[in-house]
Amino acid sequence: MLIRIEVGMLETNCYIYSDDDTKEGIVIDPGDDVSKVLDTINSNDIKVKYIVLTHGHWDHIGAVDRVKVHSNSEVLIHGLDADCLKDSTKSLAYMFGINSPTITADRFLNDGDEITVGNTAFKVIHTPGHTPGGICLLSKDILFSGDTLFQGTIGRTDLPGGDHKTLIEYIKSKLLVLDDNISVYPGHGNKTTIGKEKTGFEKW
Numbered sequence: 001m002l003i004r005i006e007v008g009m010l011e012t013n014c015y016i017y018s019d020d021d022t023k024e025g026i027v028i029d030p031g032d033d034v035s036k037v038l039d040t041i042n043s044n045d046i047k048v049k050y051i052v053l054t055h056g057h058w059d060h061i062g063a064v065d066r067v068k069v070h071s072n073s074e075v076l077i078h079g080l081d082a083d084c085l086k087d088s089t090k091s092l093a094y095m096f097g098i099n100s101p102t103i104t105a106d107r108f109l110n111d112g113d114e115i116t117v118g119n120t121a122f123k124v125i126h127t128p129g130h131t132p133g134g135i136c137l138l139s140k141d142i143l144f145s146g147d148t149l150f151q152g153t154i155g156r157t158d159l160p161g162g163d164h165k166t167l168i169e170y171i172k173s174k175l176l177v178l179d180d181n182i183s184v185y186p187g188h189g190n191k192t193t194i195g196k197e198k199t200g201f202e203k204w
């Protein structure tokens with residue numbers, strides 16, 4: 001089961017995926033709206049094993065501490081974005097006059113790692129460029145793309161740690177080589193497919 005909820009003022013997509021057989025699940029980017037996230041988990045009887053952060057920006061991590069406590073799960077993030085969990089300057093929360101949660105990740109993710117819930121395995125794809133520690137998660141015909149790739153556009157690279165050339169390189173070499181039929185679930189906005197995003201990508 002895959003559920004999308006929009007959270008917070010930037011309407012970040014928080015995804016909750018659960019394995020149909022075991023009900024074991026992962027929460028991706030719980031950026032805000034704790035009660036909405038927890039209600040969804042509870043009403044669907046999902047046993048959250050991991051909280052995976054596609055990157056460390058405040059709009060993706062804002063509720064991570066409380067969702068972790070209430071679901072008794074492990075927090076996973078790429079090491080290069082780990083400081084965002086300690087420092088509201090790094091997560092950019094300070095730009096909005098707020099503090100992001102202070103928390104220690106349970107494990108750091110690296111390119112090629114596998115995260116398993118029930119019978120479903122997700123592969124970690126490191127895609128720096130929006131942030132140094134940005135990742136995507138791939139399972140069969142589903143890609144969670146964070147703020148790396150959106151419907152019709154790509155992630156911002158003008159924020160600290162961003163790099164346009166790097167982002168383009170990684171999207172081309174790691175994402176656009178995937179099967180055209182793969183559904184792409186981005187960090188904001190509507191879902192798309194690899195095939196659709198290949199078309200017109202040259203303009204970036």
Ligand SMILES: [Zn+2]
Pocket residue numbers: 055057130147
């Ligand atoms: Zn971001």
Ligand SMILES: [Zn+2]
Pocket residue numbers: 010012057059060147187188
């Ligand atoms: Zn975002």
